Amino acid sequence: MPIIYLSPSTQEFNYYVNGGTEEYYMNLLADKMVPYLDASGIRYARNTPDMTAASSIAASNAGDYDLHLALHSNAAAGDQAGRVRGSIAFYYPGSARGQWAALLIADALKTIYPDPNRVRIQPTTSLGEVAKVRAPAVLLELAFHDNPEDAAWIKENLDSAARVIVLALTEYFEIPFFETEHRRPGVADVSWGKLNLRARPNLEAPILAQIPDGAPLTVINTADGWHLVDWNGTVGYASADYITLVEGGVG
Numbered sequence: 166m167p168i169i170y171l172s173p174s175t176q177e178f179n180y181y182v183n184g185g186t187e188e189y190y191m192n193l194l195a196d197k198m199v200p201y202l203d204a205s206g207i208r209y210a211r212n213t214p215d216m217t218a219a220s221s222i223a224a225s226n227a228g229d230y231d232l233h234l235a236l237h238s239n240a241a242a243g244d245q246a247g248r249v250r251g252s253i254a255f256y257y258p259g260s261a262r263g264q265w266a267a268l269l270i271a272d273a274l275k276t277i278y279p280d281p282n283r284v285r286i287q288p289t290t291s292l293g294e295v296a297k298v299r300a301p302a303v304l305l306e307l308a309f310h311d312n313p314e315d316a317a318w319i320k321e322n323l324d325s326a327a328r329v330i331v332l333a334l335t336e337y338f339e340i341p342f343f344e345t346e347h348r349r350p351g352v353a354d355v356s357w358g359k360l361n362l363r364a365r366p367n368l369e370a371p372i373l374a375q376i377p378d379g380a381p382l383t384v385i386n387t388a389d390g391w392h393l394v395d396w397n398g399t400v401g402y403a404s405a406d407y408i409t410l411v412e413g414g415v416g
Contacts, residue, residue: 166206166208166401167334167340168208168209168210168228168229168230168231169202169207169209169210169334170209170221170224171212172233172235172294173191173192173195173212174187174188175215175218176237181311182311182313185320187310194323194327195236197324197326200346201328201331203346203385204344205334205342206393207340219293221294222294222297225299225300226297232300232334233294234334236307237305237307238308238309240310240311241311246311249309250280250315251278251284252285252307253305254266254268254270254285255287255303256288256303257302258288258290263302263303267286269334270330270334271284271285273330273333274307274326277326278308340365340366341366341386341388343388343393346385347385348384349411351392351409352380352382354407354409358375359375360377360378360403360404361375362374362375362376362402362403363402366402376396382394382408390405390406391403391404
């Protein structure tokens with residue numbers, strides 16, 4: 166299953182025009198993304214508020230991530246301060262995967278931002294969390310925290326923003342999106358060998374593990390004849406035809 170490096174802003178001195186900081190609200194956005202990530206089987210590592218952009222880049226590069234996603238809010242400079250609105254998803258020029266992720270996230274945000282024409286993607290070579298990470302990367306500037314309307318929109322729409330961002334990530338990784346987890350105990354039920362646990366819900370997807378017949382597992386969610394399964398810490402998809410749910414499990 167895919168794994169991302171989730172990097173909410175560590176800029177504790179970037180103040181919102183209506184109170185609070187960029188660090189606080191972007192970490193809150195990341196918090197609200199976590200249940201959707203868990204429900205959809207997207208694994209993640211995450212920076213901490215005491216880190217910096219440089220240490221976040223180093224931590225990302227020390228791992229093997231499928232996407233680096235930095236969460237920020239924006240501010241305009243000079244005579245434009247407080248007057249600019251909109252969302253920007255930055256990506257590194259020449260990174261087809263980064264551009265695709267940025268486009269999907271921007272398209273998702275257009276469904277909730279009050280003026281979709283102000284949501285766009287933009288290439289950059291100057292932002293470290295795009296230019297200096299090994300993984301395909303997106304740095305999202307959700308909206309302008311120095312603009313009263315945008316700052317209010319951010320605070321009022323963190324839940325919906327978290328949802329549509331993760332929805333975009335599931336499209337990027339070609340896996341189903343789930344709102345919540347529906348964990349149930351089950352067992353592998355094959356008589357001819359082992360049950361393949363795959364990276365996506367199709368027979369062509371890479372095999373992550375092979376589950377022995379009778380092995381206990383946890384079904385997280387179900388879609389189109391496939392179970393999203395946690396088996397000894399490995400999360401992937403297995404055919405529902407070869408898993409027996411245990412009656413009396415927690416729904």
